[in-house]
Each structure stands twice: as C-alpha cells, then as structure tokens.
Amino acid sequence: MVNAMVALDRVELRRGGRVIVGPISLRLGGEGITMAMGPNGAGKTTLLRALHGLERVSSGQIHWDEDARALRERQAFVFQTPILMRRSVLDSIAYPLRLRGVRRGAARERAAECAENVGLRVSLRKDVSTLSGGEKQKMALARALIMDPALLFLDEPSANLDGRSTREIEEILDHFRARGTRIVMSTHDIGQARRLADDVVFMHHGHLVEQAPSAAFFDAPQSQQAKAYLQGDIVI
Ligand SMILES: Nc1ncnc2c1ncn2[C@@H]1O[C@H](COP(=O)(O)OP(=O)(O)OP(=O)(O)O)[C@@H](O)[C@H]1O
Numbered sequence: 001m002v003n004a005m006v007a008l009d010r011v012e013l014r015r016g017g018r019v020i021v022g023p024i025s026l027r028l029g030g031e032g033i034t035m036a037m038g039p040n041g042a043g044k045t046t047l048l049r050a051l052h053g054l055e056r057v058s059s060g061q062i063h064w065d066e067d068a069r070a071l072r073e074r075q076a077f078v079f080q081t082p083i084l085m086r087r088s089v090l091d092s093i094a095y096p097l098r099l100r101g102v103r104r105g106a107a108r109e110r111a112a113e114c115a116e117n118v119g120l121r122v123s124l125r126k127d128v129s130t131l132s133g134g135e136k137q138k139m140a141l142a143r144a145l146i147m148d149p150a151l152l153f154l155d156e157p158s159a160n161l162d163g164r165s166t167r168e169i170e171e172i173l174d175h176f177r178a179r180g181t182r183i184v185m186s187t188h189d190i191g192q193a194r195r196l197a198d199d200v201v202f203m204h205h206g207h208l209v210e211q212a213p214s215a216a217f218f219d220a221p222q223s224q225q226a227k228a229y230l231q232g233d234i235v236i
Pocket residue numbers: 015016020021038039040041042043044045046047
C-alpha cells in the first residue's frame with residue numbers, strides 16, 4: 001500500500017473562457033476514502049474527472065506518486081448518471097471483462113456474483129433500459145467492481161437511491177476500502193460523508209476551501225462556507 005498517491009500543483013481547468021476549477025494545490029494519501037464535498041457547481045465532478053484522466057488540465061500539474069502507478073493501472077469511475085449500453089444487465093456488467101478478452105461464460109458468472117454483491121435484485125436478463133434509477137446505479141457499481149479496481153472514483157453514487165440502497169452501497173464501499181481499494185468520491189449526503197469519509201476535500205466556486213481528516217472537518221470546520229454547508233444554509 002502506498003502512503004501518498006497524488007499531488008495537484010496549482011491545477012486549473014478553464015472551459016468556455018472561464019476558470020471552472022482552480023488553481024488548486026492539494027495532496028491525497030494512498031489509503032481510505034476521500035470525500036469531495038461542496039455546493040452545486042463547486043467543481044467536485046470536474047476534479048474527480050481530472051484525476052481519472054477524463055478532463056484536460058489547462059495549467060498546473062497532477063503528479064502521481066511512483067508507487068501509485070499500480071493503483072492507476074486498475075482504476076474505475078462510477079458516474080452520477082450511469083452510462084447504459086443496449087445490452088442485458090448481465091452483459092453490461094460483464095462488459096469490462098469481455099473487453100479484456102475474458103470468455104463469455106466466465107465473464108457472465110463473475111457478473112452475476114457482482115450483481116449479487118451490490119444487492120441488484122432484478123432479472124439479469126432484462127435490458128438495462130428497463131431498470132429504475134437506483135438499479136441502474138447499482139448496475140454501474142457492479143460494472144466498476146468487476147475489474148476489482150485498486151482506485152475507484154464515484155460521483156454521487158447514491159444520489160438516486162433510497163435509504164436502504166444507500167446503506168447497501170456504503171457497505172460495499174466499506175468492504176472495498178477494507179480490502180485496500182483507494183476511493184475518491186463526491187456526495188451531497190452529509191450523513192453518508194460522516195459515515196464513510198476518512199478525509200474531506202471541501203470545495204466552493206472551483207476552489208479548495210478546506211482539506212481535513214473527517215473527524216476534524218465535521219467537528220470543527222474552519223471555513224464559514226463549510227460551516228454553512230454542514231448546517232444546510234446557503235453557502236456564499
Ligand atoms: N465542459 C464544461 N464547460 C463549461 N463549464 C463547465 C463544464 N463542465 C463543468 N462546467 C462548470 O463548472 C462548474 C463546476 O461543475 P462541476 O460539475 O464540477 O460541479 P459539482 O461540484 O460536481 O456540482 P454538482 O454538485 O451540482 O454536481 C459548474 O459551474 C459547471 O457549470
């Protein structure tokens with residue numbers, strides 16, 4: 001297990017003629033669950049996407065530690081709105097394995113196990129387009145987990161889920177953290193953040209406002225913006 005994972009050095013992302021994130025400098029360690037928090041439009045999704053390599057950085061640098069290379073070779077992203085393919089649930093989950101040349105029978109067998117692990121209790125022969133929002137999210141999580149990722153990004157993974165499904169997802173994430181999966185995720189669910197986070201990155205208007213271990217952040221947030229956000233007030 002690595003002790004440090006990634007350092008952002010004055011990273012800025014500009015889109016449409018304006019800065020949407022940055023400049024941000026921060027360092028993330030190599031273990032546990034980092035929770036990106038902050039109001040709508042704070043830049044959480046953009047930050048996660050940039051870390052996953054989906055967004056071009058306009059200036060500054062993202063330095064991955066030498067030891068983090070092994071993590072990066074096995075990374076996955078669960079999007080807020082799952083990407084759907086015109087396939088059955090089983091074949092959608094199996095898809096990443098099929099892409100890597102795993103035979104259909106073996107890939108489907110593993111896909112069924114992953115569906116079971118995330119509590120996806122539907123017929124796996126169904127077309128994914130017929131799933132409910134929460135079921136689609138679980139399908140997306142199963143599809144990410146089938147690769148047994150070492151580094152997992154999740155953008156509000158339980159935004160569409162009811163309480164029970166949310167807890168099921170949290171148990172799964174807990175389980176993967178315990179197995180050493182490094183998780184970086186975002187949520188607006190403060191209860192979820194308290195339950196899961198090891199450390200918090202709090203953003204506002206594209207800037208990093210605060211970064212702290214979870215207990216310190218929730219017990220004694222330092223910034224007015226974080227205090228307001230945690231109290232459910234409007235963040236100015
Ligand atoms: N491709 C883009 N072009 C222009 N602006 C963008 C682009 N992507 C994101 N933005 C803007 O950047 C800002 C940050 O967006 P982002 O989705 O990262 O925020 P967020 O913290 O994840 O928000 P939410 O909690 O609402 O999901 C927003 O103002 C958004 O409109």
